[in-house]
Amino acid sequence: MSTAAQPTGSAETHAFQADVGKVLDLVIHSLYSQREIFLRELISNASDALDKLRYRALTDHDLATEGVPREIRITPDREAGTITIADTGIGMSHDELVEYLGTVAHSGTRAFEQSRAEAGAAADEVSLIGQFGVGFYSAYLVADRVDVVSRPAGKEGAAWRWSSDAREEYTLEPAERETHGTTVTLHLRDEEKGFAESWRIEDLVRRYSDYIDHPIRLVRPAEEAEEPEDGEAAAEAKEPEQINTGGALWKRPKDTITDEDYAAFYKHVTHDVTDPMARTHFTVEGTRMFTGLLFVPDKAPFDLFSQDPSHGVRLYVKRVFIMDECDALLPRWLRFIRGVIDSDDLPLNVSRETLQDSAVVRFIQKQVTRKALDMLDEIAADEERYAKFWAEFGLVLKEGVHLAFEHKERIGKLLRFRSSASDALTSLDAYVERMPEDQKAIYYVMAQSLDAAKSSPHLEALRKRGYEVLYLTDPIDEWVVMGLSMWGDHALVSAMKAGLELKPADEAEEKEREVAREAVSGVLERFQSVLGDRIGEVRASTRLTDSPVCLVVPEGSLHAHVERLLRQSDRAAALPETRRILEVNPTHPLITRLQELADAGKAETLDESIRLLYDQALLAEGSPVDDPAGFARRLLDVMTRSLA
Numbered sequence: 001m002s003t004a005a006q007p008t009g010s011a012e013t014h015a016f017q018a019d020v021g022k023v024l025d026l027v028i029h030s031l032y033s034q035r036e037i038f039l040r041e042l043i044s045n046a047s048d049a050l051d052k053l054r055y056r057a058l059t060d061h062d063l064a065t066e067g068v069p070r071e072i073r074i075t076p077d078r079e080a081g082t083i084t085i086a087d088t089g090i091g092m093s094h095d096e097l098v099e100y101l102g103t104v105a106h107s108g109t110r111a112f113e114q115s116r117a118e119a120g121a122a123a124d125e126v127s128l129i130g131q132f133g134v135g136f137y138s139a140y141l142v143a144d145r146v147d148v149v150s151r152p153a154g155k156e157g158a159a160w161r162w163s164s165d166a167r168e169e170y171t172l173e174p175a176e177r178e179t180h181g182t183t184v185t186l187h188l189r190d191e192e193k194g195f196a197e198s199w200r201i202e203d204l205v206r207r208y209s210d211y212i213d214h215p216i217r218l219v220r221p222a223e224e225a226e227e228p229e230d231g232e233a234a235a236e237a238k239e240p241e242q243i244n245t246g247g248a249l250w251k252r253p254k255d256t257i258t259d260e261d262y263a264a265f266y267k268h269v270t271h272d273v274t275d276p277m278a279r280t281h282f283t284v285e286g287t288r289m290f291t292g293l294l295f296v297p298d299k300a301p302f303d304l305f306s307q308d309p310s311h312g313v314r315l316y317v318k319r320v321f322i323m324d325e326c327d328a329l330l331p332r333w334l335r336f337i338r339g340v341i342d343s344d345d346l347p348l349n350v351s352r353e354t355l356q357d358s359a360v361v362r363f364i365q366k367q368v369t370r371k372a373l374d375m376l377d378e379i380a381a382d383e384e385r386y387a388k389f390w391a392e393f394g395l396v397l398k399e400g401v402h403l404a405f406e407h408k409e410r411i412g413k414l415l416r417f418r419s420s421a422s423d424a425l426t427s428l429d430a431y432v433e434r435m436p437e438d439q440k441a442i443y444y445v446m447a448q449s450l451d452a453a454k455s456s457p458h459l460e461a462l463r464k465r466g467y468e469v470l471y472l473t474d475p476i477d478e479w480v481v482m483g484l485s486m487w488g489d490h491a492l493v494s495a496m497k498a499g500l501e502l503k504p505a506d507e508a509e510e511k512e513r514e515v516a517r518e519a520v521s522g523v524l525e526r527f528q529s530v531l532g533d534r535i536g537e538v539r540a541s542t543r544l545t546d547s548p549v550c551l552v553v554p555e556g557s558l559h560a561h562v563e564r565l566l567r568q569s570d571r572a573a574a575l576p577e578t579r580r581i582l583e584v585n586p587t588h589p590l591i592t593r594l595q596e597l598a599d600a601g602k603a604e605t606l607d608e609s610i611r612l613l614y615d616q617a618l619l620a621e622g623s624p625v626d627d628p629a630g631f632a633r634r635l636l637d638v639m640t641r642s643l644a
């Protein structure tokens, strides 16, 4: 400790510890644009002091202080240009005033000073300061002199006045105070006198300190007080009005909170008019502590898929409001969740920037993600309720498969799909339950609509075998199946990709296929030479039963309709050109007929038919044809001939 008292009369003059001056300069410099935070810092200190007293009085009976209400009173005085913040908390003794307000001794400021020393002169001080609580000294953002009169709780408590203009020194002198607690008086700088208005205090308290767990009362100047009408009202008027809502809902025991309380709170936080779909309320305790109250809204917000969607929860630190839409606490794929996180470990003046690389924040995000997934599991226990959730937010949750590898399994369980089994949604687990014994993989088709998926030629053979097929119709599904790749022991296999290989049911079928393939080998070659490099390969198909041809994508490439969407976006340049594979159904009568044409040497009709088949394969998968006029002409030719 650096200060030596120099009594002058009854007052002592102390020099600030060397570092305090530097910290003060820095605070004023870097936080000036946010100077209104001074009030929440001082209220937070008052609240801490009340908490400390409440806690210590449990065991130390000397501190029992019946009759003194635990509260914070704020008195703005426009005439004098002062604001007074008084609490009935634990108070400070002479030595504590020296220790806490005269040195860089307390937690936040000390840590700040240390890291500044470590970072050296090159440190970006403005960004550094955001990481630490600078607490009490923020009073000097608006005041050029601060008086603190404090009396410690307990029998021997004597009151002292600490006073400083925050240059080099401060004074201490004996003072009077009726009860234990602390009164901080800010002598506002001329240009900050506007803070000494009731409405400004009210506004700041509502914004930053609404949920402080002790009553904050505003002592209005005499001219603002309402005229009491009768005796009773006059008595009531003596008690200054409480201006904070108080009692942080999330800190109350769950069994004291009704559904209505939760719903009202949700609406207060979100400005939503509808009750939430679900909620979870929890406290994580251990070396790090925080409380969370999270909600799933009933309806998706309009901006859920915009460039910059609203995202995140409200952050409080020990019940002091810090910021709205704190996105660092929730992964992007849970951006539909709303609510409150109240941390015991973060400093009061964290900023969005400093949150990014905070270990505390990483810890919170991890826990919050878990709790949010628990909440979704709970909704999913009721399929009907979950279907509603899925319709609103399923698309966002799907992003998680791709973004959060570590939660793949849990998110996978929460996925729902349409399928060929019924009109209802199915989970992957339910699909696996229904699989016939000989089915090894999970099959899906990907198309731009449910109808297109249902009528896709690719699933003909699967359907014939009684295999269920998932209908994937969201572009993001491409990344979902890529991210999952397996579900349990079952690979996710696209009915539209080259890898689909359906083993023949028995030897007879094997033989039959072989014979058919042989029979049309000439046509297959012809397909390749007519279509040239529009396709990568022509081959005999095992997936077709009713259609003559279809296009499939090579393994590892994007499905046609997803590729098409990407080509329209600005990422098109990065896409490699994929050449699809044309699969031909060797047992289809049309193909057999083409072979006959080939055998008869009718090259022209054969080639026109091949082009026409290729075009209809494009149309069947939802792709545009290369030469629409040529396609129309060929189609008309065929019609003319068949109707002739």
Ligand code: ADP
Pocket (backbone or CB within 6 Å): 041, 045, 046, 049, 087, 089, 090, 091, 092, 100, 101, 106, 107, 108, 109, 133, 134, 135, 136, 137, 181, 182
């Ligand atoms: P922090 O709150 O992060 O510790 P502050 O600069 O806000 O830092 O406060 C420094 C210290 O001064 C506190 O830790 C506390 O011990 C003491 N203090 C400040 N205000 C009060 C108060 N109203 N009542 C009692 N002690 C206080």
Ligand code: MG
Pocket (backbone or CB within 6 Å): 041, 044, 045, 133, 135, 136
């Ligand atoms: Mg503080």
